[in-house]
Amino acid sequence: MMGRGDGPGAGAAGGPTRHVPVLLAEVCSALEVKRGGTFIDGTFGAGGYTRAILDAHPRNTVIAIDRDPDAIAGGAALVAKAKKRLVLVPGRFGDLDEIATAQGFEGVDGVVLDIGVSSMQLDEAERGFSFRSEGPLDMRMERSGPSAADLVNESSEAELADIFYHYGEERRARAVARAVIEARRRKPIETTRELADLVASLIRQEPNGIHPATRVFQGLRIAVNDELGELVRALHAAERILKPGGRLVVVTFHSLEDRIVKQFFAARTGRAPAGSRHMPAAAMAEPTFEAVTKGPVVPSDEEVARNPRARSAKLRAGSRTDAPAQEPLSAITMLAELPQTAEKRGGRR
Template identity: 85%
Template sequence: MMGRGDGPGAGAAGGPNRHVPVLLEEVCETLDAKRGGTFIDGTFGAGGYTRAILDSNPRNAVIAIDRDPDAIAGGAALVAKAKRRLTLVAGRFGDLDTIAMSEGFERVDGVVLDIGVSSMQLDEAERGFSFRNDGPLDMRMERVGPSAADLINESTEAELADIFYHYGEERRARAVARAVIEARRRQPFETTKQLAELVASLIWQEPGGIHPATRVFQGLRIAVNDELGELARALHAAERALNPGGRLVVVTFHSLEDRIVKQFFAARTGRAAGGSRHMPTTFVPEATFEAITRGPIVAGDLEISRNPRARSAKLRAGARTEAEAQEPLSAIMMLAELPQTAEKRGGRR
């Protein structure tokens, strides 16, 4: 459930051989990178997709974006090697259309988004993303703003339960939230180990199953970085930024992300509209995308055997039509918000 499914085996941009982008061939083929043009890699990470796009056609140019200052610094070698064909920008992919404009590109020919956290972030204990390596409870991709420790130590029980349940899909969210409140009264949470051990004491790990803290950590990470909100904004930004015929390719790693992407494409290709004998057909705006994939593309057995993190990856894509970009879909934006379903008692505990 981590996203940016990088694993051992391939060269990172200017770094050690640690990162394998998931569905790399499928991304390039669906993006139609061989045709030549200007592309946006909204989640640069270790540069895997960017490098493949640049290699697909000597005329290709890439605007690569990443929130993480470490990724920006690590990409310097690839920027130098690509000369003027690669522009690496520190920013959020939810702003990809304005970033492209600021770099002199009113429209682009393709956008690829690989959602979630990278293996580089998971592997560095000091970033606080992983429950497997003890470190500060941080999780901030940009290293600024409220951290996971801030959320854990300052949110109400109801707020924490909502985060764990809706963003982490943790069934025992209320019990975990209650235990967090009790534990922090004795000692504030500062490290990933503290939180992981507390969760493990409450949730039984099934043989061969995921670590008990997996879903809680996922929920916290999504909340800290507003990951679903950024995804929803990025989909609409790509719609505004793409030339007619330009491709939008999105790789997701868990159901929350995939639901947003699936429903966005359904709405923008017209597949979500229509009537029935009970409900009349309503006005349907002109489709802004044509479907490229009839359902998700997933990794094959060979890739999964080489990179187990590819197991949960789903690729969906669409081609931009000539229709004008529409206003953001309220239904898609609502999917990215945290539902306020837990009982609220107010105040901080």
């Protein structure tokens, strides 16, 4: 399972935490946190980025957002220590512009998004995010709404195959979906171990390769939490709330997320190929961002050695121009959605 990094750590603004934020120095540099200003940490987690932003300048203010109630509860001490410089809000980062406005901020100087599941969620068996330990098949970041078990036991074979293939990038998605349907006819699949063992019985693990269930679990988690849809909404929300010169910094952990961020910045900086089927030349408008990074920034070998969960991270960043925000990009919205199956269209598959 891909996460945001973990391990022992400390932050001057809030004390020790077992979560080490990935690419911390690179994020702070891209955000230009030493200039002072108002920043949004859209994925608060254990507060690693927020601590670093608060410590970087005495006049820095952070609006931190998290959809996980455990993260909100865990951040209470940091809120108290930071006094009025930190506002911690329960919510989804796809609504970050509305959240900032509701808190009295009409514009901000930076937005950082650390996409994916946090180390705390992965490491707590009862949350059901990981196949490494037995737990309920849950995966809900907000602890509400349909769970992964609900999807596994109630979705059609075609829908499950789409989730595993498009969100999990699992090549044997159809075979896994068929096996799930057969297994649940005998008994509902309720735990992480049950699902992981079922997948492992179908897919052979390569030497030194990832666990056979990795991609299936990734696909389910993304579907349960609408992670790609939230990312698309957050990119456009950041475009609306950032001041001219404000920075948008996004750290992703797998190719689906990175593809969305890459295409967003390509379109908004005017770098999309002329006549691309995703970004037609006629649709190009005045750039709303200037590139801050040339291609993705990746962790150093030293960081990966300290924190193996950082190995797949990629950072991309842009600086907001004074051009007006544009309409949402249909091309990246489509990347976040499952294809319309024949079954959903009323036909047979």
